Amino acid sequence: MSPEVIIVGGGITGLSAARLLSRKGVTFILLESASEIGGRVQSELYDGYSLDKGFQILNTGYPEWENQQINIHALSLQSFASGAKIFQDGKVHTLADPFRDGLIAFQAFFSKSVSVKDMLLVLKLRFLLKRQEIVRIFAMENQSTLHFLQQFGFSTPFIEAFFKPFYSGIFLESELRTPASMFAFVFKAFAEGTAALPQKGMQQLVRLLSSEINDENILTHSKVTQVQSGMVTLSDGTTLTAPNIWITTGTRPFQGVQRKEWQDNHSTSVLYFSADIAPKWGRFIGLNAAKTGLINHFCMPSSVQPSYCPEGKHLLSVSLKPQWEYIEGMEQKVVDELIAMNAIQHPVSFLKAVTVKGALPNLVSMRYEPELIKLHDGVLATGDFAAYPSLNAALHAGRLLVETL
Numbered sequence: 001m002s003p004e005v006i007i008v009g010g011g012i013t014g015l016s017a018a019r020l021l022s023r024k025g026v027t028f029i030l031l032e033s034a035s036e037i038g039g040r041v042q043s044e045l046y047d048g049y050s051l052d053k054g055f056q057i058l059n060t061g062y063p064e065w066e067n068q069q070i071n072i073h074a075l076s077l078q079s080f081a082s083g084a085k086i087f088q089d090g091k092v093h094t095l096a097d098p099f100r101d102g103l104i105a106f107q108a109f110f111s112k113s114v115s116v117k118d119m120l121l122v123l124k125l126r127f128l129l130k131r132q133e134i135v136r137i138f139a140m141e142n143q144s145t146l147h148f149l150q151q152f153g154f155s156t157p158f159i160e161a162f163f164k165p166f167y168s169g170i171f172l173e174s175e176l177r178t179p180a181s182m183f184a185f186v187f188k189a190f191a192e193g194t195a196a197l198p199q200k201g202m203q204q205l206v207r208l209l210s211s212e213i214n215d216e217n218i219l220t221h222s223k224v225t226q227v228q229s230g231m232v233t234l235s236d237g238t239t240l241t242a243p244n245i246w247i248t249t250g251t252r253p254f255q256g257v258q259r260k261e262w263q264d265n266h267s268t269s270v271l272y273f274s275a276d277i278a279p280k281w282g283r284f285i286g287l288n289a290a291k292t293g294l295i296n297h298f299c300m301p302s303s304v305q306p307s308y309c310p311e312g313k314h315l316l317s318v319s320l321k322p323q324w325e326y327i328e329g330m331e332q333k334v335v336d337e338l339i340a341m342n343a344i345q346h347p348v349s350f351l352k353a354v355t356v357k358g359a360l361p362n363l364v365s366m367r368y369e370p371e372l373i374k375l376h377d378g379v380l381a382t383g384d385f386a387a388y389p390s391l392n393a394a395l396h397a398g399r400l401l402v403e404t405l
């Protein structure tokens with residue numbers, strides 16, 4: 001019997017749709033080309049360390065957790081400290097959220113990059129965005145994040161020392177060309193929630209979503225090569241039919257899915273190190289305020305979630321600036337940079353580097369409500385590329401697909 005829906009792609013978009021279809025009792029089959037579901041959200045167990053596939057966090061402020069009744073508390077979340085540690089000229093300065101961390105925020109004034117005016121502007125932006133509806137954020141004038149920050153009045157040293165490394169790590173591009181609506185959305189979500197990690201790595205989110213889906217509805221190793229109205233063809237020639245076919249294949253362009261707003265993809269490289277002694281900045285995200293060097297930002301996932309590594313060990317994650325991709329031997333230069341920055345005082349051992357190609361779609365304009373792109377009668381395509389690059393957009397896209405039935 002053919003199902004009512006075929007979902008092509010088992011990333012967060014496809015899983016969000018599949019979970020909601022399961023709840024509604026609609027028959028479906030999800031086809032995933034890889035050996036595992038999860039798409040871009042993956043974690044690997046390496047020598048007892050849990051390594052997320054690229055630096056990823058779960059932002060508890062996203063509205064889709066609540067919209068879809070996803071019980072993220074089941075992930076035993078723990079959060080990074082709010083704000084960041086700014087590493088500049090061998091010194092470290094704390095930039096914290098004064099609403100959460102009280103006086104710590106004022107340490108930032110000792111940094112040459114943070115003026116009183118910049119701190120007050122952060123508070124003003126936080127106040128304005130917390131009150132702003134997300135739909136209105138995405139309706140704002142299409143301008144780059146950099147332009148928006150300059151217009152808002154932030155000083156160049158503050159943009160260089162804080163906004164550039166912090167948001168480069170999220171946008172995966174270093175010039176802050178990403179539309180300001182994405183910046184404002186993420187800033188608002190951080191103001192309303194925290195940057196958290198699940199106890200067992202980011203992939204635990206995939207397991208949480210799939211726990212409500214019957215195993216027999218998911219077929220891995222099933223690459224779809226052709227789609228037409230009512231029918232998909234797999235790479236081994238098998239055909240499957242359904243009146244509704246939803247393409248959620250992410251940043252890998254699929255037959256006619258590429259949009260003009262989506263020019264290419266951003267990639268990222270992360271290097272993982274093991275340490276016997278954790279640095280003092282532990283739960284903070286560390287930012288390299290210098291324009292030069294390989295490192296963009298770094299953190300200790302194990303200071304947030306000790307289960308990321310074997311007992312008695314610590315896990316250090318270092319993300320390269322977006323223009324760099326890891327090549328063999330680069331790890332020594334990265335360690336030298338960490339020492340020069342004063343970010344580490346004790347030896348670390350290199351575990352592994354992870355490069356994610358096609359990590360995020362490079363979009364020149366964004367929209368809040370993901371577009372459902374009609375490819376043929378009954379065939380729709382969507383995902384983060386049809387809105388803005390985020391787990392929230394992927395989840396939202398899956399929900400909108402189900403609402404079409």
Ligand SMILES: Cc1cc2nc3c(=O)[nH]c(=O)nc-3n(C[C@H](O)[C@H](O)[C@H](O)COP(=O)(O)OP(=O)(O)OC[C@H]3O[C@@H](n4cnc5c(N)ncnc54)[C@H](O)[C@@H]3O)c2cc1C
Nearest residue numbers: 009011012013033039040054057224249250359383390391
């Ligand atoms: C390194 C990195 C860091 C990130 N950090 C964050 C973060 O901190 N916060 C945040 O909100 N978002 C983050 N994101 C973005 C977020 O992970 C994505 O927006 C989201 O996972 C996209 O899900 P998706 O299902 O739309 O696409 P994908 O995850 O790309 O899923 C598409 C799926 O389709 C499958 N597929 C492709 N072609 C075929 C085919 N022909 N047949 C069958 N299956 C196919 C793929 O194998 C894949 O499983 C990050 C992404 C990366 C890579």
